[in-house]
Amino acid sequence: MKNKKIRISLCNKIILIIVVALFVCTCLWTSVMFFNISNNAREVALTDEKNNMYNVSAQLKDVEETCYLVRQLVLQKNRIFEYIQKVQNNQDYKGVEKLDFYKNEIGSIDAMVDINPYIYNVKVYANANVTEKAPSFYKLNRLQQQEWSNSYENNKWVFDYKENKYGVIGKTRLAAIIKNVTDETGRLVAVVEVSTELKGLFLDFDKNDNNEFTCFISNKGEVYASDKNKKTVDENINEVKQICKSDKNNTITRKFNGETSIVSTVYSNSLGGTYVRIVGTKKIVNSYYKSQLLYFIVVFLSMIVFIFIVAILIKNSFSRFNNLTKEVSEIKNGNIIKLTEKGNDEISELGKQINKMVYSLEKLNEENIERQLLAKNAEIRSLQNQINAHFMYNVLETIKMMAEIKEEYVISDAITTLGNMFRYSMKWSSGMVELKQEILNIQNYLSLMNLRQDYEIFLSLNVPAELLHIKIPKMSLQPIVENSVNHGIEEMAEDTTIYIKVFKEENNVIIEVSDMGIGMSQEKLNELIRSINSKEQISDDKEHGRALYNVQQRIKMYFGKEYGLQIFSQEGAYTKVSICIPFDESM
The missing domain is CATH 1.20.5 (Single alpha-helices involved in coiled-coils or other helix-helix interfaces)
Known part of the structure; x- marks a missing residue:
């Protein structure tokens, strides 16, 4: 038993098409909405991050300037360094004078720290056997207890160390500007340390968020990051360093660690490095998706209700259509009703x-x-109205034979030439011919023209043998030669020569047709060039430009817009038409 094909009514087909169309449109719309939401979320996050990095940069600058200002104030306290030099020379203050020195001079340094929230500590390490006063005034050997003692550079910053106070390591991570103070002989007087908390210098340095991390990369390639971020930095150290090289003082969106992230950088020349903050956008985009979930549920339910209503309306309309179909079936069966x-x-x-x-x-x-x-x-x-081309050939052949019988060989040769031209023009098996065929047709044309005139037109050919077989559009040279005769030579009425030169130029073939006729003025030349390059068809009354226009259009049609004609002329001297076509080795 043959399986019957399932027949779906037109009504159900339309309902199905509407359902599928709505489903596809909804999917496309949802995709676009999700894409836009994703982009908008990233744009908002990027804007927020730029504002945040502005605060980070401002904070960084404020802390730097404060540290430099405090350092300068300490360096201006000449009495402290004069006292250290005095002790170096085995001299010292006595009694009340010494107490006054420690109370006023050293105490003023402590006061700077107390009133300034950006300053963690200020220490002066004296290169002398002075009396120490915590937390600001120490002997130089105390400096050796600090992590940076053997690696610091004068007037440079040191980063990510913890204070060593009498052998007890603190918990606060610090950064400090270190300055050597020397006397006029170059002898070290003291070392000044102005320190600040690392998390105060770099905002969000210790922020506990898995969606973002920060670090500071020095110009030497040293990496400073919180313990939470250190692992991520180490795993992507090359990528982080590349960010520092390519983007300075910028906030952009780019791929990092396989995820689209917002990467911000703040470069500080005085700190000698770049602060880097990277925020992943995946969590931000997901939060936007969740906020729009209810909206998409409402849209989906609305679509279902819409489909249900449309289905009812379509079925109601098609009940009348079905009745109409039955009556049309009666007409099909021959009952005219x-x-x-x-x-x-x-x-x-x-x-x-x-x-x-x-x-x-x-x-x-x-x-x-x-x-x-x-x-x-x-x-x-x-x-009945068709003319048989062979009949025309046969008639010309009969006339030729009659001329030869009467020994009118000039007429016989002319008829032979005319027949060749007629055969060449009638045979259009292909739009392309070899160059040698087109030249032969030109020779036939000039031979007939010389019969009409009292003067003679010669044809000079400069064509390499290997270029005789290139393909060109049929009847593309003959109109140019005919223009030379009609508009350049006929008015002169004297013997002259038409020159055809063919040569290769890079990957192109150049065909030049030149005559030594009357030429044309620059104004007429410009008008002719505009005509043949015009997008509008030239009217029939401009026969000169129309022939060249047709050749120009055919060359561009066959080979492309970059190929075509160029015209050069000088009034009273010459006219040259240059054709540029591509060279094809296969031809």
Whole structure:
């Protein structure tokens, strides 16, 4: 038993098409919405990050300037360094004077620290056997207890160390500017340390968020990061260093560690490095998606309700359409009836139009029979009006034989040349011919032209043998030569020569057709060049430009817009038309 094909009614097909179309549109719309939400989320995050990095940069600058200012204030306290030099020379203050020195001078350094929230500590390490006063005034040997003692550079910053106070290591991570103070002989007097908390210098340095991390990369490639961020930095150290090289003082979106992230950099010349902050956008985008979830649920439910309503309306409309279909089936079976559909909608209009169609069937059948008879008659007349090209060749051959019988060999040769030109122009098996065929046709043309004139036109050829076989559009050179005769030579009425030169230039072939005719003025030349390069068809009254325009258009059609004609002329001297076409080795 053969399987029956499942038949789906037109009504159900339309409902199915609407459902599929809505589904596809909803999917596309959802994709676009998700894409836009993602982009908007990243744009908002990028803007927020730029604002945040502005605060980071401002904070960094404030802390730097404060540290430099405090250092300068300490360096201006000459009495402290004079006292150290005095002790170096085995001298010292006594009694009240010494107490006054420690209270006023050393105490003022402590006061600077107390009133300034950016300063963690200020220490002066004296290169002398002074009396120490914590937390600001120590002997130089105390410096050796600090992590940076053997690696610091004068007037440079040191980063990420913890204070060593009498052998006890602190927990606060610090950064400091170190300055050596020397006397006029170059002898070290003291070392000044102005320190600040690393998390105060770099905002968010210790922030505990898995979605972002920060670090500081020195110009030497040293990396400073929190314990939480250290592992991520180490795993992507090359990428982080590349960011520091390529982007300075910038906030951009780029790939980092396989995820689209917002990368911000702040370069500080005085600190000698770049502060880097990288924020992943995946978490930000997901939060935006969640915020829009309810909206998408409402849209989806609305689509379902819409489909249900549309299905009811379509089924109601198609109940009338089905009735109309049954009546049309009656007409198909040969029962000419008038449809009963009434109303003002499209279905009613369809019924009215079918009634008109039925009314016109018989008349159309009669008209169709009449048109077929007329078409047959027209076909017969068309066959009767066709001219057999072979008949023309045979007539020319007969005239040639008659001329030879009467020994009119000039006429015989002219008829032979005319026949060759006629055969060449009538044979269009292909739009392209070899260059040698086109040149042969030009020779035939000039031979006939010389019969008409009292003067003679010679043809000079400079064509390499290997270029004779290149393909060019048929009848592309003959119109140029004909223009040379009609517009450049005929008015002179004296013997002259037309030159055809062909040569290769890089990957192109250049064909030059030159005549020593009357030439043209620069104004006429410019007008002609504009005409052949115009996008509009040249009118028939401009025969000169129209022939060149047609050649130009055919060359561009065959080879491309970059190829075509160039025209050069000098009034009273010459005219040269240069054709540029591509060189094809296969030809």
